[in-house]
Amino acid sequence: MTSTSGSGERILAILDLFTPDRREWSPDAMMAALGYSRPTLYRYLKTLKSAGYLVSSPSDGLTLGPRVTELDFLMQRSDPLIAAAAPFIKLLAARYPGVALITRWYGSKILCVASEGAPDAPVSSYPRGQPMPIARGGISRVIMANLPRREQDRLIKTQHDMLAGPNTTADALRETYRSVRRMGYCTAWGEVTPGVVGVAGPILAAERMPIGAISITSDAASMTDTRLAAIERDIRDSAAAISGMFCARGGAPLRDVRPAIQAITDKDFSATDQQPRRHRL
């Protein structure tokens, strides 16, 4: 935190101005918002515009430009998390009704980076790219549950009203998280969208840091107990398998997911309940 590349951060700060609430900016508004001098701002803008990160039109001012589209196109094809998890959400979407998502945890936000299943499903209204705040729901909880103590506490303090109803204490939340962490997955009934049940599992990288989640959301009305149990097991095992690919321990980096997929596929879903166990690595 001590090191700083000021100029670079100041340029990136310009891009941070663009939010869903304010997608068009004038140079003067930017000067006011960021406190840069006129020549400096215009220098930055020239850099961003000539690289395609911004475009300007007299009538609309400055807006985000095509370079971000180009980068996103690349990102979809290079993100190791997407690469690792894509086969699993495909499998999940094929096996169960509903929508399977890969989400990433970044900047205190949850961002959907890939999805499989009914394309325009009314079930989950979080398309790729849309950030969800750390609100309710299973994804939120498996992330929160696996954050380091320090960070978890910070968010509980900051976002208490978001994370819990008014009748839940911070300690009760912590207890929930402890349990979720132990289970390796989390099921949430109608928290994000009424009538929808969601099951999520954490994806952990080095240091057991959560970097995202794999999840599936289905219509709650038509859910059966046995199917839910099967989903929970699949989500937990998928999450564990994907997590394993991000900690290279135990041999070559597990780039080939087929063994992991196979392991899940081989499961006998009518089998008796397994003891939920802390998933390893």
Next chain:
Amino acid sequence: MTSTSGSGERILAILDLFTPDRREWSPDAMMAALGYSRPTLYRYLKTLKSAGYLVSSPSDGLTLGPRVTELDFLMQRSDPLIAAAAPFIKLLAARYPGVALITRWYGSKILCVASEGAPDAPVSSYPRGQPMPIARGGISRVIMANLPRREQDRLIKTQHDMLAGPNTTADALRETYRSVRRMGYCTAWGEVTPGVVGVAGPILAAERMPIGAISITSDAASMTDTRLAAIERDIRDSAAAISGMFCARGGAPLRDVRPAIQAITDKDFSATDQQPRRHRL
């Protein structure tokens, strides 16, 4: 060109390393490629990683991060070109078989920023975000045709083999472009994909600078003369209408596209050929 925001450009240069051919980088490879010192590079990387533009994993090195996805999501919803042209490609896709595209011209590349029509059509294999080089095809030609002389000549020199077959002289190319510019649209038979006919129209902003194109590609075998003529007229008029929205002349910025759409809808497509005329403003 004289002004420079060096540090910012050096940070953005890191993102430029990521290409379809090389989507994963190690810090050392970056040092070699960019010539930055170790502490400097790591400072930059810290900035980019903490902002979410990059993510790193021990096994895969550095890859593009979720922030670009978030920005692209915003960009789709804020780009004035997409906003202006979306109703037109919707109309075109509804009216004719095939795929309608909005493309942007930037950095000597053509980038698809939106499309309507058969989602996974085999016809046009250019999904949103994928850059196409200024190769052949109608889109290429309507852009090239409307570039300022200086830029056009530069590209003709640079990209001659791409733009024309070996039997076409630069002068012949220029003559073609002059004609395309006069017509206000361009039809290309099977240049990009065999068996596919494409019609494109230029989108011009202030100074008549081309910023993109609107186009439609259809199966050539089932194309009829009268339908092609109708498409050409629609493309030309749509391109002109959209262009009009980027030059605020003649009243308030024409943000309401309904009149323009209406004008196109009202056309009588069985009418006799109109004289192709330079479309205005």
Next chain:
DNA sequence: CCGCAAATCTCAATTATTGGGATTTTGATC
């Protein structure tokens, strides 16, 4: 628990960046 590699820190030198104000360019109106 140890070793290797990756990442960060320290700090002085210097270079590149900044900003006030003048100037040019742009684009809308007549």
Next chain:
DNA sequence: GATCAAAATCCCAATAATTGAGATTTGCGG
């Protein structure tokens, strides 16, 4: 096509911020 206001760029000296060599710490994997 000419005119005018606003937007964008230029100039250049002062200064503050960035840089990089090397030492040091951290973190992963055995």
